[in-house]
Amino acid sequence: MDFQLQTLTRHQAASMDADALLVLWPDAADDADVAQVDVLSAWARQALADGDLAREPGQWLAAHRLPGVRPRRVVLVRCGDGSARRVRQAVAAAWGAIKAGAPVRSLLLHAGGLSLAALQAAVQALAAASYRYTTTLSAPKARTLASVTVGVDDARPARAAFDEAVAIVHGQELAKEWANRPANHATPTALADAARALQGRGIDVEVLGPKEVAKLGMGAFLAVAQGSEQPLRFIILRYRGAAKAQAPVVLVGKGITFDTGGISLKPAAEMDEMKFDMSGAASVLGTFEVLARLRPAINVVGLIPACENMPSGRAVKPGDVVRSLSGQTIEILNTDAEGRLILCDALTYAQRFQPRAIIDVATLTGACVIALGHVRTGVFASDDALAEALLRAGEAAGDVGWRLPLDDEYAEALQSSFADVANVGGRPAGAVTAAKFLQRFVGTTPWAHLDIAGTAWKSGKDKGATGRPVPLLARYLLDEAARGAPDAAVPARRRGGRRTG
Ligand code: BES
Ligand code: MN
Ligand code: ZN
Numbered sequence: 414m415d416f417q418l419q420t421l422t423r424h425q426a427a428s429m430d431a432d433a434l435l436v437l438w439p440d441a442a443d444d445a446d447v448a449q450v451d452v453l454s455a456w457a458r459q460a461l462a463d464g465d466l467a468r469e470p471g472q473w474l475a476a477h478r479l480p481g482v483r484p485r486r487v488v489l490v491r492c493g494d495g496s497a498r499r500v501r502q503a504v505a506a507a508w509g510a511i512k513a514g515a516p517v518r519s520l521l522l523h524a525g526g527l528s529l530a531a532l533q534a535a536v537q538a539l540a541a542a543s544y545r546y547t548t549t550l551s552a553p554k555a556r557t558l559a560s561v562t563v564g565v566d567d568a569r570p571a572r573a574a575f576d577e578a579v580a581i582v583h584g585q586e587l588a589k590e591w592a593n594r595p596a597n598h599a600t601p602t603a604l605a606d607a608a609r610a611l612q613g614r615g616i617d618v619e620v621l622g623p624k625e626v627a628k629l630g631m632g633a634f635l636a637v638a639q640g641s642e643q644p645l646r647f648i649i650l651r652y653r654g655a656a657k658a659q660a661p662v663v664l665v666g667k668g669i670t671f672d673t674g675g676i677s678l679k680p681a682a683e684m685d686e687m688k689f690d691m692s693g694a695a696s697v698l699g700t701f702e703v704l705a706r707l708r709p710a711i712n713v714v715g716l717i718p719a720c721e722n723m724p725s726g727r728a729v730k731p732g733d734v735v736r737s738l739s740g741q742t743i744e745i746l747n748t749d750a751e752g753r754l755i756l757c758d759a760l761t762y763a764q765r766f767q768p769r770a771i772i773d774v775a776t777l778t779g780a781c782v783i784a785l786g787h788v789r790t791g792v793f794a795s796d797d798a799l800a801e802a803l804l805r806a807g808e809a810a811g812d813v814g815w816r817l818p819l820d821d822e823y824a825e826a827l828q829s830s831f832a833d834v835a836n837v838g839g840r841p842a843g844a845v846t847a848a849k850f851l852q853r854f855v856g857t858t859p860w861a862h863l864d865i866a867g868t869a870w871k872s873g874k875d876k877g878a879t880g881r882p883v884p885l886l887a888r889y890l891l892d893e894a895a896r897g898a899p900d901a902a903v904p905a906r907r908r909g910g911r912r913t914g
Pocket of ligand 2: 672674722748749750751752
Protein backbone atom coordinates (compact mmCIF):
# COMPACT_ATOMS: atom_id res chain seq x y z
CA MET A 414 0.00 0.00 0.00
CA ASP A 415 1.20 3.44 -0.90
CA PHE A 416 1.04 6.21 1.73
CA GLN A 417 1.45 9.94 1.06
CA LEU A 418 1.54 12.85 3.46
CA GLN A 419 0.21 16.25 2.49
CA THR A 420 -0.58 19.60 4.08
CA LEU A 421 -4.34 19.98 3.72
CA THR A 422 -7.04 22.04 5.36
CA ARG A 423 -10.46 20.45 5.72
CA HIS A 424 -11.58 22.78 2.96
CA GLN A 425 -8.88 21.49 0.61
CA ALA A 426 -9.53 17.90 1.61
CA ALA A 427 -13.08 18.18 0.29
CA SER A 428 -11.88 18.89 -3.22
CA MET A 429 -9.20 16.18 -3.47
CA ASP A 430 -9.44 13.30 -5.90
CA ALA A 431 -10.05 10.06 -3.97
CA ASP A 432 -12.68 7.33 -3.82
CA ALA A 433 -13.39 8.03 -0.18
CA LEU A 434 -12.61 10.61 2.46
CA LEU A 435 -12.28 9.77 6.13
CA VAL A 436 -12.28 12.75 8.46
CA LEU A 437 -11.00 12.30 12.00
CA TRP A 438 -12.96 14.64 14.21
CA PRO A 439 -11.60 15.30 17.71
CA ASP A 440 -13.98 16.76 20.33
CA ALA A 441 -11.95 19.95 20.19
CA ALA A 442 -13.23 20.50 16.65
CA ASP A 443 -16.84 20.78 17.87
CA ASP A 444 -16.53 24.40 18.80
CA ALA A 445 -13.12 25.37 17.45
CA ASP A 446 -13.04 27.96 14.67
CA VAL A 447 -16.78 28.25 14.42
CA ALA A 448 -16.05 30.75 11.70
CA GLN A 449 -14.67 27.96 9.54
CA VAL A 450 -17.25 27.41 6.87
CA ASP A 451 -15.80 24.50 4.95
CA VAL A 452 -18.40 21.99 3.87
CA LEU A 453 -17.16 19.16 6.13
CA SER A 454 -17.15 21.27 9.28
CA ALA A 455 -20.57 22.68 8.44
CA TRP A 456 -21.86 19.14 7.90
CA ALA A 457 -20.50 17.90 11.21
CA ARG A 458 -21.79 20.85 13.20
CA GLN A 459 -25.23 20.64 11.65
CA ALA A 460 -25.41 16.92 12.46
CA LEU A 461 -24.33 17.69 16.02
CA ALA A 462 -26.93 20.41 16.38
CA ASP A 463 -29.61 18.05 15.01
CA GLY A 464 -28.54 15.31 17.40
CA ASP A 465 -27.56 13.04 14.49
CA LEU A 466 -23.93 12.82 15.57
CA ALA A 467 -23.52 11.69 19.17
CA ARG A 468 -20.59 12.91 21.22
CA GLU A 469 -19.08 9.55 22.05
CA PRO A 470 -15.76 8.60 20.47
CA GLY A 471 -16.17 6.13 17.60
CA GLN A 472 -19.51 7.63 16.49
CA TRP A 473 -19.53 8.28 12.78
CA LEU A 474 -21.49 9.95 10.04
CA ALA A 475 -21.42 8.76 6.42
CA ALA A 476 -22.65 10.28 3.20
CA HIS A 477 -22.69 9.45 -0.49
CA ARG A 478 -21.90 12.24 -2.94
CA LEU A 479 -22.18 14.99 -0.38
CA PRO A 480 -22.55 18.29 -2.31
CA GLY A 481 -19.27 20.15 -2.33
CA VAL A 482 -17.21 17.03 -1.55
CA ARG A 483 -15.36 15.41 -4.42
CA PRO A 484 -14.68 11.92 -2.96
CA ARG A 485 -17.74 9.76 -3.64
CA ARG A 486 -17.99 8.51 -0.09
CA VAL A 487 -17.28 10.54 2.99
CA VAL A 488 -17.16 9.31 6.56
CA LEU A 489 -16.57 11.53 9.57
CA VAL A 490 -15.65 9.84 12.82
CA ARG A 491 -15.32 11.22 16.32
CA CYS A 492 -12.03 10.52 18.01
CA GLY A 493 -12.70 11.96 21.47
CA ASP A 494 -9.68 13.62 23.04
CA GLY A 495 -7.64 12.85 19.92
CA SER A 496 -5.32 10.47 21.77
CA ALA A 497 -3.58 7.69 19.85
CA ARG A 498 -5.84 5.15 21.51
CA ARG A 499 -9.03 6.98 20.57
CA VAL A 500 -7.83 7.50 17.02
CA ARG A 501 -7.09 3.80 16.68
CA GLN A 502 -10.59 2.92 17.88
CA ALA A 503 -12.17 5.58 15.67
CA VAL A 504 -10.48 4.34 12.49
CA ALA A 505 -11.48 0.76 13.27
CA ALA A 506 -15.08 1.85 13.91
CA ALA A 507 -15.30 3.89 10.69
CA TRP A 508 -13.72 1.23 8.50
CA GLY A 509 -17.01 -0.67 8.11
CA ALA A 510 -18.63 2.43 6.64
CA ILE A 511 -15.65 3.07 4.35
CA LYS A 512 -15.62 -0.37 2.83
CA ALA A 513 -19.40 -0.75 2.46
CA GLY A 514 -20.40 -0.57 -1.19
CA ALA A 515 -18.09 -0.29 -4.18
CA PRO A 516 -14.41 -0.99 -3.47
CA VAL A 517 -12.33 1.94 -2.31
CA ARG A 518 -8.95 2.05 -4.03
CA SER A 519 -7.82 5.45 -2.91
CA LEU A 520 -8.56 7.02 0.42
CA LEU A 521 -7.92 10.45 1.80
CA LEU A 522 -7.56 10.46 5.57
CA HIS A 523 -7.87 13.87 7.13
CA ALA A 524 -6.06 14.06 10.48
CA GLY A 525 -6.01 17.78 11.20
CA GLY A 526 -5.54 19.01 14.77
CA LEU A 527 -3.99 15.76 15.99
CA SER A 528 -0.69 14.91 17.68
CA LEU A 529 2.11 13.03 15.91
CA ALA A 530 1.39 9.96 18.04
CA ALA A 531 -2.23 10.10 16.90
CA LEU A 532 -1.13 10.48 13.30
CA GLN A 533 1.00 7.35 13.63
CA ALA A 534 -1.90 5.51 15.25
CA ALA A 535 -4.20 6.51 12.37
CA VAL A 536 -1.81 5.15 9.75
CA GLN A 537 -1.36 1.90 11.65
CA ALA A 538 -5.07 1.43 12.33
CA LEU A 539 -5.99 2.04 8.72
CA ALA A 540 -3.42 -0.48 7.52
CA ALA A 541 -4.63 -3.02 10.07
CA ALA A 542 -8.28 -2.56 9.09
CA SER A 543 -7.63 -2.94 5.38
CA TYR A 544 -5.10 -5.79 5.61
CA ARG A 545 -5.98 -9.00 3.84
CA TYR A 546 -4.12 -12.29 3.63
CA THR A 547 -4.19 -13.62 0.05
CA THR A 548 -1.14 -15.80 -0.56
CA THR A 549 -2.76 -19.24 -0.55
CA LEU A 550 -6.12 -18.30 -2.10
CA SER A 551 -6.58 -19.36 -5.73
CA ALA A 552 -8.66 -16.33 -6.67
CA PRO A 553 -7.62 -13.74 -4.15
CA LYS A 554 -9.75 -10.70 -3.64
CA ALA A 555 -6.78 -8.43 -3.49
CA ARG A 556 -6.69 -5.68 -0.89
CA THR A 557 -8.56 -3.01 -2.77
CA LEU A 558 -7.17 -0.07 -0.84
CA ALA A 559 -4.03 0.76 -2.80
CA SER A 560 -3.25 4.34 -1.92
CA VAL A 561 -3.79 6.48 1.15
CA THR A 562 -3.15 10.19 1.38
CA VAL A 563 -2.99 11.56 4.88
CA GLY A 564 -3.87 15.22 5.21
CA VAL A 565 -2.44 17.17 8.16
CA ASP A 566 -2.24 20.83 9.17
CA ASP A 567 1.47 21.01 8.37
CA ALA A 568 3.25 18.12 6.69
CA ARG A 569 6.81 19.30 7.35
CA PRO A 570 7.06 18.69 11.12
CA ALA A 571 5.01 15.50 10.74
CA ARG A 572 7.21 13.90 8.08
CA ALA A 573 9.57 11.88 10.27
CA ALA A 574 6.78 10.49 12.45
CA PHE A 575 4.79 9.64 9.34
CA ASP A 576 7.72 7.82 7.70
CA GLU A 577 8.21 5.80 10.87
CA ALA A 578 4.57 4.80 10.94
CA VAL A 579 4.64 3.70 7.30
CA ALA A 580 7.82 1.66 7.83
CA ILE A 581 6.33 -0.01 10.88
CA VAL A 582 3.19 -0.86 8.90
CA HIS A 583 5.33 -2.60 6.29
CA GLY A 584 7.29 -4.48 8.94
CA GLN A 585 4.12 -5.51 10.71
CA GLU A 586 2.59 -6.72 7.44
CA LEU A 587 5.67 -8.80 6.66
CA ALA A 588 5.32 -10.40 10.10
CA LYS A 589 1.61 -11.06 9.52
CA GLU A 590 2.27 -12.53 6.11
CA TRP A 591 4.74 -15.11 7.38
CA ALA A 592 2.81 -15.94 10.53
CA ASN A 593 -0.40 -16.40 8.53
CA ARG A 594 1.13 -18.70 5.93
CA PRO A 595 0.29 -22.36 6.57
CA ALA A 596 3.14 -24.50 7.80
CA ASN A 597 3.52 -26.22 4.42
CA HIS A 598 4.11 -22.79 2.88
CA ALA A 599 6.23 -21.48 5.74
CA THR A 600 8.83 -24.16 6.34
CA PRO A 601 12.14 -23.41 8.05
CA THR A 602 13.69 -23.24 4.56
CA ALA A 603 11.02 -20.80 3.37
CA LEU A 604 11.63 -18.61 6.44
CA ALA A 605 15.32 -18.57 5.64
CA ASP A 606 14.47 -17.48 2.09
CA ALA A 607 12.29 -14.70 3.51
CA ALA A 608 15.27 -13.55 5.56
CA ARG A 609 17.53 -13.71 2.50
CA ALA A 610 15.07 -11.51 0.63
CA LEU A 611 16.00 -8.70 3.06
CA GLN A 612 19.64 -8.94 2.03
CA GLY A 613 21.18 -5.99 0.23
CA ARG A 614 19.07 -3.40 2.04
CA GLY A 615 21.60 -2.75 4.77
CA ILE A 616 21.09 -6.28 6.08
CA ASP A 617 23.39 -9.29 5.90
CA VAL A 618 21.94 -12.76 6.20
CA GLU A 619 23.60 -16.06 6.99
CA VAL A 620 21.75 -19.37 7.19
CA LEU A 621 23.03 -22.50 8.92
CA GLY A 622 21.65 -26.01 8.32
CA PRO A 623 21.61 -29.19 10.46
CA LYS A 624 25.28 -30.01 9.88
CA GLU A 625 26.57 -26.63 10.99
CA VAL A 626 24.19 -26.51 13.94
CA ALA A 627 25.35 -29.98 15.03
CA LYS A 628 28.94 -28.88 14.69
CA LEU A 629 28.28 -25.85 16.88
CA GLY A 630 26.85 -28.17 19.53
CA MET A 631 23.27 -26.94 19.69
CA GLY A 632 21.97 -30.20 21.14
CA ALA A 633 18.71 -28.75 22.45
CA PHE A 634 17.74 -27.17 19.12
CA LEU A 635 18.72 -30.38 17.27
CA ALA A 636 16.61 -32.49 19.61
CA VAL A 637 13.45 -30.59 18.71
CA ALA A 638 14.21 -30.67 14.99
CA GLN A 639 15.12 -34.36 14.80
CA GLY A 640 11.53 -35.63 14.54
CA SER A 641 10.79 -33.71 11.35
CA GLU A 642 11.42 -34.34 7.66
CA GLN A 643 11.97 -30.61 7.24
CA PRO A 644 15.59 -29.64 7.84
CA LEU A 645 16.14 -27.01 10.53
CA ARG A 646 17.50 -23.58 9.71
CA PHE A 647 19.40 -21.21 11.98
CA ILE A 648 19.01 -17.74 10.52
CA ILE A 649 21.38 -14.91 11.42
CA LEU A 650 20.53 -11.36 10.34
CA ARG A 651 22.80 -8.38 10.85
CA TYR A 652 21.89 -4.74 10.49
CA ARG A 653 24.66 -2.20 10.96
CA GLY A 654 23.50 1.38 11.38
CA ALA A 655 26.17 2.53 13.85
CA ALA A 656 29.92 2.24 14.29
CA LYS A 657 31.23 -1.29 14.07
CA ALA A 658 32.47 -1.20 17.65
CA GLN A 659 29.07 -0.34 19.04
CA ALA A 660 27.53 -3.29 20.87
CA PRO A 661 24.39 -4.53 19.11
CA VAL A 662 20.94 -5.38 20.39
CA VAL A 663 20.25 -9.04 19.63
CA LEU A 664 16.68 -10.08 18.82
CA VAL A 665 15.92 -13.80 19.05
CA GLY A 666 12.67 -15.10 17.54
CA LYS A 667 11.10 -18.50 18.17
CA GLY A 668 10.65 -20.09 14.75
CA ILE A 669 8.65 -23.27 15.33
CA THR A 670 6.96 -23.45 11.93
CA PHE A 671 4.54 -26.03 13.31
CA ASP A 672 4.11 -27.26 16.87
CA THR A 673 2.33 -30.61 17.13
CA GLY A 674 3.73 -31.01 20.64
CA GLY A 675 5.95 -33.86 19.41
CA ILE A 676 5.58 -37.17 21.28
CA SER A 677 3.77 -35.16 24.00
CA LEU A 678 1.20 -34.64 21.26
CA LYS A 679 -1.29 -31.79 21.47
CA PRO A 680 -5.05 -32.43 21.20
CA ALA A 681 -6.49 -32.22 17.65
CA ALA A 682 -8.87 -29.32 18.30
CA GLU A 683 -7.44 -26.07 16.96
CA MET A 684 -4.05 -27.61 16.41
CA ASP A 685 -3.93 -25.71 13.09
CA GLU A 686 -3.29 -22.59 15.16
CA MET A 687 0.18 -23.91 15.93
CA LYS A 688 1.25 -22.68 12.50
CA PHE A 689 1.52 -19.33 14.31
CA ASP A 690 4.26 -20.74 16.52
CA MET A 691 6.86 -18.94 14.43
CA SER A 692 5.33 -15.53 15.16
CA GLY A 693 8.40 -14.54 17.18
CA ALA A 694 10.57 -15.27 14.15
CA ALA A 695 8.15 -13.39 11.90
CA SER A 696 8.31 -10.37 14.22
CA VAL A 697 12.10 -10.38 14.01
CA LEU A 698 11.87 -10.41 10.19
CA GLY A 699 9.30 -7.62 10.35
CA THR A 700 11.51 -5.55 12.64
CA PHE A 701 14.41 -5.93 10.20
CA GLU A 702 12.12 -4.71 7.43
CA VAL A 703 11.57 -1.56 9.52
CA LEU A 704 15.35 -1.19 9.98
CA ALA A 705 15.92 -1.59 6.24
CA ARG A 706 13.45 1.20 5.55
CA LEU A 707 14.45 3.69 8.25
CA ARG A 708 18.18 2.94 8.70
CA PRO A 709 18.42 4.10 12.34
CA ALA A 710 21.85 4.58 13.96
CA ILE A 711 22.02 1.31 15.87
CA ASN A 712 23.45 -2.16 15.37
CA VAL A 713 21.02 -5.06 15.53
CA VAL A 714 21.49 -8.81 15.20
CA GLY A 715 18.55 -11.14 14.57
CA LEU A 716 18.70 -14.84 15.42
CA ILE A 717 16.00 -17.26 14.33
CA PRO A 718 16.14 -20.94 15.22
CA ALA A 719 13.55 -22.47 12.86
CA CYS A 720 12.22 -26.03 12.79
CA GLU A 721 9.09 -28.14 13.14
CA ASN A 722 8.11 -29.98 16.33
CA MET A 723 6.86 -33.36 15.08
CA PRO A 724 6.26 -36.85 16.49
CA SER A 725 8.04 -39.61 14.60
CA GLY A 726 10.26 -42.65 15.06
CA ARG A 727 13.18 -40.28 15.24
CA ALA A 728 11.55 -37.76 17.55
CA VAL A 729 12.95 -36.86 20.94
CA LYS A 730 11.13 -38.67 23.76
CA PRO A 731 10.01 -37.60 27.23
CA GLY A 732 12.87 -38.28 29.60
CA ASP A 733 15.59 -37.87 26.98
CA VAL A 734 18.54 -35.83 28.16
CA VAL A 735 20.32 -33.52 25.72
CA ARG A 736 23.34 -31.28 25.95
CA SER A 737 22.78 -27.63 25.08
CA LEU A 738 25.31 -25.32 23.42
CA SER A 739 26.00 -23.82 26.86
CA GLY A 740 27.14 -27.24 28.12
CA GLN A 741 24.16 -27.53 30.46
CA THR A 742 22.26 -30.78 30.14
CA ILE A 743 18.46 -30.71 29.88
CA GLU A 744 15.95 -33.41 30.74
CA ILE A 745 13.12 -33.11 28.20
CA LEU A 746 10.16 -34.12 30.34
CA ASN A 747 7.62 -32.72 27.91
CA THR A 748 8.40 -32.47 24.21
CA ASP A 749 5.71 -29.80 23.88
CA ALA A 750 7.89 -27.38 25.83
CA GLU A 751 10.04 -27.10 22.70
CA GLY A 752 10.25 -23.34 22.30
CA ARG A 753 12.59 -22.92 25.24
CA LEU A 754 14.78 -25.71 23.84
CA ILE A 755 15.44 -24.00 20.54
CA LEU A 756 15.70 -20.59 22.20
CA CYS A 757 18.22 -21.62 24.84
CA ASP A 758 20.82 -22.50 22.22
CA ALA A 759 20.12 -19.29 20.30
CA LEU A 760 20.50 -17.29 23.55
CA THR A 761 23.88 -18.90 24.20
CA TYR A 762 24.88 -18.16 20.62
CA ALA A 763 23.74 -14.52 21.07
CA GLN A 764 26.51 -13.90 23.59
CA ARG A 765 29.20 -14.12 20.95
CA PHE A 766 28.06 -10.70 19.68
CA GLN A 767 28.80 -9.12 23.09
CA PRO A 768 25.42 -7.44 22.90
CA ARG A 769 24.20 -4.52 24.98
CA ALA A 770 20.88 -6.36 25.29
CA ILE A 771 19.27 -9.62 24.22
CA ILE A 772 15.54 -9.67 23.61
CA ASP A 773 13.80 -12.92 22.75
CA VAL A 774 10.31 -13.04 21.31
CA ALA A 775 8.27 -16.22 21.51
CA THR A 776 4.79 -17.72 21.47
CA LEU A 777 6.09 -19.61 24.47
CA THR A 778 3.33 -20.59 26.88
CA GLY A 779 -0.40 -21.15 27.08
CA ALA A 780 0.03 -20.00 30.68
CA CYS A 781 0.84 -16.49 29.49
CA VAL A 782 -2.44 -16.44 27.55
CA ILE A 783 -4.23 -17.38 30.76
CA ALA A 784 -2.37 -14.69 32.72
CA LEU A 785 -2.67 -11.74 30.34
CA GLY A 786 -5.14 -12.77 27.63
CA HIS A 787 -4.80 -11.25 24.19
CA VAL A 788 -4.21 -7.68 25.29
CA ARG A 789 -0.74 -7.40 26.80
CA THR A 790 2.46 -9.23 25.93
CA GLY A 791 4.24 -10.83 28.89
CA VAL A 792 7.50 -8.95 29.54
CA PHE A 793 10.24 -10.55 31.62
CA ALA A 794 13.55 -8.83 32.14
CA SER A 795 16.71 -9.29 34.13
CA ASP A 796 17.34 -5.55 33.89
CA ASP A 797 14.96 -2.83 35.11
CA ALA A 798 16.07 -0.21 32.61
CA LEU A 799 15.51 -2.63 29.73
CA ALA A 800 12.09 -3.61 31.09
CA GLU A 801 11.05 0.01 31.40
CA ALA A 802 12.31 0.91 27.93
CA LEU A 803 10.33 -1.96 26.39
CA LEU A 804 7.17 -1.18 28.33
CA ARG A 805 7.44 2.49 27.38
CA ALA A 806 7.97 1.60 23.73
CA GLY A 807 4.90 -0.62 23.86
CA GLU A 808 2.74 2.15 25.31
CA ALA A 809 3.98 4.63 22.72
CA ALA A 810 3.37 2.21 19.84
CA GLY A 811 0.00 0.94 21.02
CA ASP A 812 1.50 -2.55 21.35
CA VAL A 813 1.41 -2.96 25.09
CA GLY A 814 3.17 -5.31 27.49
CA TRP A 815 3.08 -6.10 31.20
CA ARG A 816 6.00 -7.05 33.39
CA LEU A 817 6.00 -10.44 35.08
CA PRO A 818 8.39 -11.63 37.82
CA LEU A 819 11.62 -13.61 37.73
CA ASP A 820 12.15 -14.48 41.40
CA ASP A 821 14.66 -17.30 41.81
CA GLU A 822 12.13 -19.31 43.81
CA TYR A 823 10.29 -20.00 40.57
CA ALA A 824 13.31 -21.86 39.21
CA GLU A 825 13.01 -24.58 41.85
CA ALA A 826 10.25 -26.19 39.80
CA LEU A 827 12.78 -26.98 37.07
CA GLN A 828 14.98 -29.25 39.19
CA SER A 829 15.87 -32.63 37.67
CA SER A 830 17.59 -35.74 39.03
CA PHE A 831 18.88 -36.74 35.61
CA ALA A 832 20.17 -33.48 34.14
CA ASP A 833 21.18 -29.96 35.15
CA VAL A 834 17.67 -28.72 34.50
CA ALA A 835 14.25 -29.99 33.38
CA ASN A 836 12.42 -28.32 30.52
CA VAL A 837 9.10 -28.04 32.38
CA GLY A 838 8.08 -27.09 35.89
CA GLY A 839 4.44 -28.06 36.28
CA ARG A 840 1.33 -25.92 35.91
CA PRO A 841 1.81 -23.15 38.49
CA ALA A 842 3.22 -19.95 36.96
CA GLY A 843 4.01 -21.73 33.70
CA ALA A 844 4.95 -18.52 31.89
CA VAL A 845 7.40 -17.63 34.67
CA THR A 846 9.07 -21.04 34.92
CA ALA A 847 9.56 -20.96 31.13
CA ALA A 848 11.26 -17.58 31.48
CA LYS A 849 13.40 -18.88 34.36
CA PHE A 850 14.52 -21.72 32.11
CA LEU A 851 15.64 -19.24 29.44
CA GLN A 852 17.37 -17.04 31.98
CA ARG A 853 19.88 -19.81 32.69
CA PHE A 854 21.30 -19.27 29.19
CA VAL A 855 21.80 -15.50 29.05
CA GLY A 856 24.67 -15.01 31.47
CA THR A 857 25.01 -11.44 32.71
CA THR A 858 23.89 -9.68 29.54
CA PRO A 859 20.79 -7.52 30.09
CA TRP A 860 18.02 -9.73 28.76
CA ALA A 861 14.31 -9.53 28.16
CA HIS A 862 11.84 -12.18 27.11
CA LEU A 863 8.55 -11.30 25.43
CA ASP A 864 5.92 -14.03 25.66
CA ILE A 865 3.58 -13.26 22.76
CA ALA A 866 1.48 -16.44 22.89
CA GLY A 867 -1.63 -14.33 23.53
CA THR A 868 -0.85 -11.29 21.40
CA ALA A 869 0.74 -12.52 18.17
CA TRP A 870 -2.47 -13.82 16.66
CA LYS A 871 -6.22 -13.92 17.09
CA SER A 872 -8.38 -17.04 17.07
CA GLY A 873 -12.11 -17.26 16.28
CA LYS A 874 -13.74 -15.73 13.24
CA ASP A 875 -11.00 -13.14 12.79
CA LYS A 876 -8.32 -15.79 13.00
CA GLY A 877 -5.01 -14.37 11.93
CA ALA A 878 -1.67 -12.90 12.84
CA THR A 879 -1.51 -9.45 14.44
CA GLY A 880 2.06 -8.57 13.50
CA ARG A 881 2.77 -7.89 17.18
CA PRO A 882 5.24 -7.06 18.68
CA VAL A 883 6.80 -5.40 15.64
CA PRO A 884 5.57 -1.93 16.69
CA LEU A 885 6.98 -2.38 20.20
CA LEU A 886 10.36 -3.65 18.98
CA ALA A 887 10.65 -1.02 16.27
CA ARG A 888 9.78 1.79 18.69
CA TYR A 889 12.30 0.45 21.21
CA LEU A 890 15.10 0.29 18.62
CA LEU A 891 14.29 3.73 17.19
CA ASP A 892 14.32 5.23 20.68
CA GLU A 893 17.59 3.45 21.49
CA ALA A 894 19.12 4.78 18.27
CA ALA A 895 18.01 8.31 19.13
CA ARG A 896 19.54 7.94 22.58
CA GLY A 897 22.89 6.91 21.12
CA ALA A 898 25.30 4.26 22.37
CA PRO A 899 24.74 3.43 26.05
CA ASP A 900 28.25 4.13 27.29
CA ALA A 901 29.67 6.00 24.35
CA ALA A 902 31.27 9.38 24.91
CA VAL A 903 30.40 10.40 21.34
CA PRO A 904 26.95 10.46 19.79
CA ALA A 905 26.22 7.18 18.02
CA ARG A 906 25.44 8.95 14.80
CA ARG A 907 29.03 10.09 14.36
CA ARG A 908 30.81 7.91 11.84
CA GLY A 909 33.94 6.08 12.82
CA GLY A 910 33.04 6.66 16.43
CA ARG A 911 35.18 5.48 19.30
CA ARG A 912 35.20 2.02 20.71
CA THR A 913 32.52 1.65 23.28
CA GLY A 914 34.32 -0.91 25.32
N1 BES B 1 3.59 -23.02 21.32
C1 BES B 1 3.16 -23.45 22.60
C2 BES B 1 2.60 -22.31 23.42
C3 BES B 1 1.28 -21.74 22.97
C4 BES B 1 0.11 -22.28 23.47
C5 BES B 1 1.23 -20.68 22.13
C6 BES B 1 -1.09 -21.75 23.09
C7 BES B 1 0.02 -20.15 21.75
C8 BES B 1 -1.14 -20.68 22.24
C9 BES B 1 4.33 -24.03 23.38
O1 BES B 1 5.29 -24.67 22.63
C10 BES B 1 3.75 -25.04 24.30
O2 BES B 1 3.26 -26.02 23.82
N2 BES B 1 3.84 -24.78 25.59
C11 BES B 1 3.31 -25.65 26.56
C12 BES B 1 4.31 -25.77 27.68
C13 BES B 1 3.98 -26.83 28.67
C14 BES B 1 4.17 -28.19 28.05
C15 BES B 1 4.87 -26.66 29.88
C16 BES B 1 2.01 -25.07 27.05
O3 BES B 1 1.91 -23.86 27.20
O4 BES B 1 1.07 -25.84 27.25
MN1 MN C 1 4.84 -26.72 22.28
ZN1 ZN D 1 5.49 -24.06 20.69
